[in-house]
Amino acid sequence: MSTDQNFETGLQGSSNKVAEFDNHDASFLKRFQHALHVTPSLVPLIVLLISLIIFGVLLGSKFFSPFALTLILQQVAIVGIVGAAQSVVILTAGIDLSVGAIMVLSSVVMGQFTFRYGLPPELAVACGLACGAICGFINGWLIAVMKLPPFIVTLGMWQIILATNFLYSANETIRSQDIANQAPLLQLFGEKIKVGGAVFTYGVIFLVLLVLMLAYVLRHTAWGRHVYAVGDDPEAAELSGVNVKRILISVYMLAGVICAFAGWALIGRIGSVSPTSGQLANIESITAVVIGGISLFGGRGSIMGMFFGALIVGVFTLGLRLLGADAQWTFLLIGALIIGAVAVDQWIRKVSV
Amino acid sequence: MSTDQNFETGLQGSSNKVAEFDNHDASFLKRFQHALHVTPSLVPLIVLLISLIIFGVLLGSKFFSPFALTLILQQVAIVGIVGAAQSVVILTAGIDLSVGAIMVLSSVVMGQFTFRYGLPPELAVACGLACGAICGFINGWLIAVMKLPPFIVTLGMWQIILATNFLYSANETIRSQDIANQAPLLQLFGEKIKVGGAVFTYGVIFLVLLVLMLAYVLRHTAWGRHVYAVGDDPEAAELSGVNVKRILISVYMLAGVICAFAGWALIGRIGSVSPTSGQLANIESITAVVIGGISLFGGRGSIMGMFFGALIVGVFTLGLRLLGADAQWTFLLIGALIIGAVAVDQWIRKVSV
Amino acid sequence: MEPILKGRGLVKRYGRVTALDHCDFDLYPGEILAVIGDNGAGKSSLIKAVSGAVIPDEGDVYLDGKKVNFHSPIDARNEGIETVYQTLAMSPALSIADNMFMGRELRKPGFRGKFLRQLDRPKMEKIARDKLSELGLMTIQNINQAVETLSGGQRQGVAVARAAAFGSKVIILDEPTAALGVKESRRVLELIQDVKSRGIPIILISHNMPHVFEVADRIHIHRLGKRLCVIKPDEYTMSDAVAFMTGAKEPPTEKNAA
Amino acid sequence: MEPILKGRGLVKRYGRVTALDHCDFDLYPGEILAVIGDNGAGKSSLIKAVSGAVIPDEGDVYLDGKKVNFHSPIDARNEGIETVYQTLAMSPALSIADNMFMGRELRKPGFRGKFLRQLDRPKMEKIARDKLSELGLMTIQNINQAVETLSGGQRQGVAVARAAAFGSKVIILDEPTAALGVKESRRVLELIQDVKSRGIPIILISHNMPHVFEVADRIHIHRLGKRLCVIKPDEYTMSDAVAFMTGAKEPPTEKNAA
Amino acid sequence: DNHAITACLITKTDTNPFFVKMKEGATAKAEELGMTLKSFAGKVDGDHETQVAAIETCIADGAKGILLTASDTSSIVSSVQQARDAGLVVIALDTPLSPIDAADATFATDNFLAGELIGQWAAAKLGADAANAKIAMLDLAVSQPTVGVLRDQGFLQGFGIDLGDPNKWGDETDARIVGNDVTAGNEEGGRKAMENLLAKDPMINVVYTINEPAAAGAYEALKAIGRENDVLIVSVDGGCPGVANVKDGIIGATSQQYPLLMASKGVEAIKAWAENGTKPALTPGKDFFDTGVALVTDQAVDGVESISVAEGTERCWG
């Protein structure tokens, strides 16, 4: 060892213990704060519960009935499914403005392939799902390989897909009665299971399963971890061995497929195939995602948060309507409550650090 | 000096020259590339010129007339003004979804204060501008002080302001003839200057002056540099002495005031005061900003780029219509061309590094 | 003598992690105080707490004997405390000159500066270039380069130059030579001596023992979030200091030995 | 002997800045090659060019005598080249364990790993903790902490531990001890010796001359974007090396002296 | 309690003055009859998912009946059925559902007829020149919501142009049509669309507009190039500003509809249903209750029935 290093003799006998401090976290409050900190999706859950309670108190059994509560689930099913797609994309620091358009085009494909070309509904559904996957692939390819900004790519694709939808469908609505008679499979997600007053559609069940599955995949598989890493810092992810392109393309394709499922669920919900649906899916899905605490800058947040976020909006909407607020007042109050919900979220997070 | 440092004696006589390499940048092409690199707004300018030339060749004098070219300017005037507000916000890594709503509410305030309360138009205009400033201040306060995400704040404010607009105006339109008779000041921005076949409205002139002024302020004042610093890395900006809160609030207030001016210009353009205007201002202004090369992640890009971005969309829209594309096809092609324009942009940038 | 900057009972917790654990701190006028300690001992947290970059959970900071409540680094800067943070705190997309003058830009004289509020770029660029030359950062080829295009060491050089140029009361340097080359490190040490000779006290965090023992008047040894002891470099050897800070030896009993 | 990793005529330009100017480079099997040079000399650019992180404008890279075209760091990793970049390349919001195993995650055995593709978190966490303990990074209190909450030195420790754990052919370390404390630096040097004794060659970029002269077999001196000369630490003194790299002295004429 | 009867009004949007007035009329009537009225609306034209949610909300709320202007006339049918199954009476206002008997009753104007009237008027006004007219079609949105298609196709039919597929606009091949563009039904869109079509052919002399705000915008564009006096603008709606514009010669003729009548009739029908379970009667000979449409112009032409501006002003709605 060179003489320059002789001060290092002082190292002999240095401590090898892990640093430890008094554990200040004994109290319930502290433990609660810590729980909030490590599980960020608890925050929107709490906001959700609080708003449920408030509306419950104000409205009584009109709101706190199994019927009304499951109605909220049905009303958020489509937004929730699209929001799941949006969440995965936003976790990579992207954004998908074409979700609504993909959803509608896929549902139109399912409908028209059955009725215009006479394909068996199973095959038409498969074509619809493939259509979603293709749209997603184009998004992903442009973003990952051509390195174009997601916002612009999906903005352009939104217009392209929507226009294609209008041109292809010739604005024809396929009527509910016809579907029920000839291809009930298309309405599968509209089937109901009744438990007492509670009504669960297959669409709602699909949403819950989808969210649980994505939560598992994002948390417990390598692919999921890579999604977070790409959203966090794509350069660092690339340098540390993540195939960023492959992840991005797979994310946008997955989003496309989920949107196609949303399109299928949409047929179940409204009964018919209508090319003018889904115009608000973008903004509503993004709202759900952000209220759910997923950062638009990527890499932070959980899909459960999105689910609670969508429910919060659903609860506010139904609650305010039942309270008798008219449409513009409802918009106004929902605007205020969106800001309020996020403010509460921020506040709880701050307390919990 | 301790003996450990004796290797530093090697430093004596070390070179003090600035590193220099052969200058490879002699050729025109290289110098051009360098120019592109240091002036990013050149890229959308080039895309704009290319698209002008292509449509000019395809359409001849129908397109290359002073009338058609200045018509494009008139058509982008509102989007351009709102885009200027949006640019400043996006430079701070924010986003303002409420621009369109602020614009409409301000124009309604100007109109209703004149006609409902009989204020002199000058005062009503001042009230409209103040209304814009207040909306902007609320946005800025929530974002800077309450530390809420800009997307959510302005999403909520969008709904709140729009609902207020409809509730306050009771959806009443004030007719162009009434304004022309009683308060022509409100239509000021609709006044025209004709130079040969070219028609310049005051609105267009205002847009150009606004862009030039903002370009100056952003580039040559401390406030402008701070806007970039905040967008780049707000934490670093704070640590290095920027009053991040003050900058953010001032940025959103400025955006609000500019939107109010846009509302005034809107009255000039459509003649009347209509609470249903401006529904597309958000998406169109963001499109202009992003095509203009301003990063949605803040801190990069220039306001001139936004101006060219708005013009690119204007040129495409009018050019395609003149080529005979119908409304749906135009919609589709504009989607494709948005992606195309940004792809060209990326490509030029890559070549130029 | 009254310390110019003093901390008492500072506590800072991050979730379950305790970065500062009732830590005391003293800086006397005109001295160079080195702060040494293991990685994660809480050195950066300490200087952030005294420079306004984080607000401590408990404890007080005194400047010139008066209690101060810094709410942001700007407050500290206005009192003349200039800090080079370990993360450097620069805006990557802006130029070197822009970064050096961030928050204290120079305006053109006369009408253009007063009413158009135009910046005096040539002057700022000239000063920036001079300050960097003083530090011997000759490999910077273009003063208008964006900071993100600089090498790690160049970036650090810019941050140090900024602090040295503007600090008037206290200068805090958090590992200023970590990424610097031999020549550039030497310049920074010379600069530190230089600043000291102007009567401004300096806090220097460093892992480089030879540097620390060369320039420091007193050495604050930090361990597990608190001040373990303060020693004078001429009374102890480097190997003692290393032994204290790593817990291999017991520190001298009189805590404020030096 | 054939170099295991070789660069010839590498050029990399960033706009007007020339970071690599027809640079050559050789790493022989089993050796520790130090790369030294001023800040901004182009050391980081050089190792990025040979590890796939940037694609050089001109010039070729050879691995085991065969020309390779790395398009991304993953290509280089697949060939067994593991790199610690100066910027560390970590995902701030993810945990230490997640970062260490990024791109090479371990899956649970059996059904859950094969079909559900479930990660084996306990195992990854255990390995991560072991690797960090080997480096003496004892102050890390929680292996599931997000990397962004670590101190600068702790972060660097994690990056070094990752490279040492997974490199099989070449390990490249860009200033691995810049932010490390005395104890931790010593551990890294020991680790380097350790890796070498496993027969894996190492490229070490460092500004710390004592460290360089202690561990290096050969020293590549980089100046103004090219290799100035290569020396053996036992043939020249530290002060010679510093003089060469700063341009104070002419380098030995036979370029490949060592 | 008198307010025990709750009725719902669900409109396409609540930003279009037409629906705003409809709501005002319904609210006033409900007040008069001592009922509670809750109103809902889609966010944009064509937004039928929000309407579905609104129907569900009304069911949950225990309303007795729903007044509905459907954004998508066939998509909404299954939700309407759900409401009827739950014991609510559903009355389609303004726009019939498809099939029309999906609702308990329909109080509507015929949008196709409204278009047809202005088409006939324009053709008659031009006389022989109608054969070489240059027509600009200012429509609602690229998504082609039904109301826009009906008015557009009605106009073309009235003008004597072959429709192609009557369920969509833009597929006509007649050379007299310079082009279709979309306006979003407001002034801004009207002006821009008009400018685009004028750039295509500056000699346009007939302008069909989806509604009166779009017509006002189109007029501004024409004024900007000094052609406001030699172009015929026709429109649909009959709101008070629109009728005033007819008076000022900005719009040549407009088809007036009667939202207040629809709304008040509808509210009365719900009250009747709630109190004694009677369903409203239909206009004899039609499968809906026709609230009527009238052409408002001061330049009456032969063969097209019209009312004067003075009369139109008396009956206008907002």
Ligand SMILES: Nc1ncnc2c1ncn2[C@@H]1O[C@H](COP(=O)(O)OP(=O)(O)OP(=O)(O)O)[C@@H](O)[C@H]1O
């Ligand atoms: N923002 C933060 N969130 C959570 N924990 C943090 C944060 N900042 C620091 N810590 C923790 O606080 C402890 C002290 O960190 P600090 O940066 O002060 O150490 P340091 O002495 O400066 O170390 P180094 O020499 O490596 O820079 C570390 O354990 C670190 O993990």
Ligand SMILES: Nc1ncnc2c1ncn2[C@@H]1O[C@H](COP(=O)(O)OP(=O)(O)OP(=O)(O)O)[C@@H](O)[C@H]1O
């Ligand atoms: N992405 C980039 N864009 C532009 N210039 C760059 C970029 N990366 C490096 N440079 C420039 O290239 C030159 C070499 O940088 P490099 O990082 O290779 O130096 P280095 O020898 O590693 O320095 P240090 O010891 O400070 O880390 C510097 O002048 C730097 O400014």
Ligand SMILES: [Mg+2]
């Ligand atoms: Mg530190």
Ligand SMILES: [Mg+2]
């Ligand atoms: Mg380097």
